[in-house]
Amino acid sequence: FLQGKTAVVTGSNSGIGLGIAVELAKAGADLVLNSFTDTDDDHALAAKLASDHGITARYLQADMSKAQDCRALIEKAGACDILVNNVGIQHVAPITDFPAEKWDAIIAINLSSAFHTTAVALPMMQSAGWGRIINIASAHGLTASPFKSAYVAAKHGIVGLTKVTALETAREPITCNAICPGYVLTPIVEKQIPDQMKTHGMSREDVIAKVMLQRQPSGDFATVEQMGGTAVFLCSAAADQITGTTISVDGGWTAL
Ligand code: NAD
Numbered sequence: 001f002l003q004g005k006t007a008v009v010t011g012s013n014s015g016i017g018l019g020i021a022v023e024l025a026k027a028g029a030d031l032v033l034n035s036f037t038d039t040d041d042d043h044a045l046a047a048k049l050a051s052d053h054g055i056t057a058r059y060l061q062a063d064m065s066k067a068q069d070c071r072a073l074i075e076k077a078g079a080c081d082i083l084v085n086n087v088g089i090q091h092v093a094p095i096t097d098f099p100a101e102k103w104d105a106i107i108a109i110n111l112s113s114a115f116h117t118t119a120v121a122l123p124m125m126q127s128a129g130w131g132r133i134i135n136i137a138s139a140h141g142l143t144a145s146p147f148k149s150a151y152v153a154a155k156h157g158i159v160g161l162t163k164v165t166a167l168e169t170a171r172e173p174i175t176c177n178a179i180c181p182g183y184v185l186t187p188i189v190e191k192q193i194p195d196q197m198k199t200h201g202m203s204r205e206d207v208i209a210k211v212m213l214q215r216q217p218s219g220d221f222a223t224v225e226q227m228g229g230t231a232v233f234l235c236s237a238a239a240d241q242i243t244g245t246t247i248s249v250d251g252g253w254t255a256l
Contacts, residue, residue: 001027001028001235001236002024002027002028002029002082002232002235003028003029004028004030005028005029005030005081005082005130005235006029006030006031006032006077006078006079006080006081006082007021007024007029007030007031007032007080007081007082007083007084008032008034008073008074008077008080008082008083008084008117008121009021009024009031009032009033009034009084009086010034010062010064010070010073010084010085010086010087010113010117011034011035011064011086011087011088012033012034012035012084012086013033013034013035013037013041013042013045013059014035014186014187015184015186015187015188015224016086016136016181016184016186016224016227017033017034017084017086017087017136018033018045018224019223019224019225019227019228020084020086020134020136020224020227020228020231021033021049021084021228022049022053022225022228023225023228023229023231023232024082024084024228024231024232024235025049025052025053025055025057026053026232027232027235028053028055029055029081029082029235030055030056030057031046031049031050031055031056031057031058032057032058032059032060032073032077032080033045033046033049033057033058033059033060034059034060034061034062034064034073034087035061035087036061036062036063036064036065037061038061042059042061043059045059046058046059058077060073060076060077064087064108064109064113065105065108065109065113066108067112067116070112070113070116070117070120071116071117071119071120073117074117074120074121074124075120079124079128080120080121080124080125080131081124081125081128081130081131081132082131082132082133082134082235083117083118083121083125083131083132083133083134084134084136084231085113085114085117085118085133085134085135085136085158086136087109087110087113088109088110088136088138088151088154088188089105089106089109089110089188090106090148090151090188090191090192091106091150091151092147092148092192092195092196093147094146094147095149098149098150102150103149103150106150106151106154107150107153107154107157110150110151110154110155110158111154111157111158111161114135114158114161115161118133118161118165118176121133122165122168122169122174125169125172125174126172126174129173130173130174131169131172131173131174131175132174132175132176132234132235133162133165133174133175133176133177134176134177134178134179134231134234134235135158135159135161135162135176135177135178135179136178136179136181136227137155137158137159137162137178137179137180137246138151138155138180138181139180139181139182139215139248139250139253139254140152140155140156141155141156141158141159141178141180141246142156142159142180142246142248142254143253143254145215158178159178159180159246162176162177162178162244162245162246163244165244166243166244166245167244169243170243170244173240175234175239175240175242175243176243176244177234177239177242177243177244177245177246177247178245178246178247179227179230179231179234179246179247179249180246180247180248180249180250180254181222181227181249181250182215182216182221182222182248182249182250182251182253183212183213183215183216183221183222183250183251184221184222184223184224184227185221186224189212192212193207193208196211196212213251215253215256216250216251216252216253217251217252217253217255217256218251218252219251220251222249222250222251226249227249230247230249234247
């Protein structure tokens, strides 16, 4: 049902962004994939998605820590009916040791990038007469954990931006919502495991079960396919009146 719509997914050459891109492609959307790299593999990934799903798919390099790159990404896409602000990075350290440049990078990539892409995409959606903005927040957009100051601040910020975007478009056939994943086993999480093993003096299995999934009552990781399915639902007519809210896909994390 998304034939003829173009979806731009930021940070989509791996993990949740790629999972969302695949599910949108299955529903017929054309794709613009993105990351900060510009390799043959990046372009081959777009070509593969295009041939697997009978859609058009392009890969556009943009460093989402830079305002100009964020804006240029949407301009180069040329059309943006569905905007998925997915890009995100993590750094784990107590506030007193948290490097200032990591704080700045996380705020730029996880929060400000969505402001810049939204600012350019909204006029395109307004002239097309339809639009969907899906911000990938986190359970950390609604709750906090120690040692993740920049990430938690940025994710709470993107939930706020989601509400403002929804209010500014409320009278139009445009919606803006945030998906709040719990733990999903993607590279961003994989990279945290060695640090957590060191911090807690635990094995990999214990870090997964006792630290990471301890907050997730289901005891299971959520999957990138589930994030994609939720994004497709938000693009459906059933979600026309869902705007300015969060959908948690977190195995019960935020119910605790
Ligand atoms: P990931 O590391 O697998 O993917 C991040 C993507 O962003 C990659 O494609 C990477 O190349 C790209 N990227 C990183 N820096 C970039 C930059 N400066 N410019 C352009 N692209 C850049 O991570 P993921 O787990 O798939 O995370 C995706 C989103 O989901 C993030 O916003 C993350 O905070 C959020 N999230 C993830 C989890 C989880 O458990 N994995 C939970 C909650 C929220």
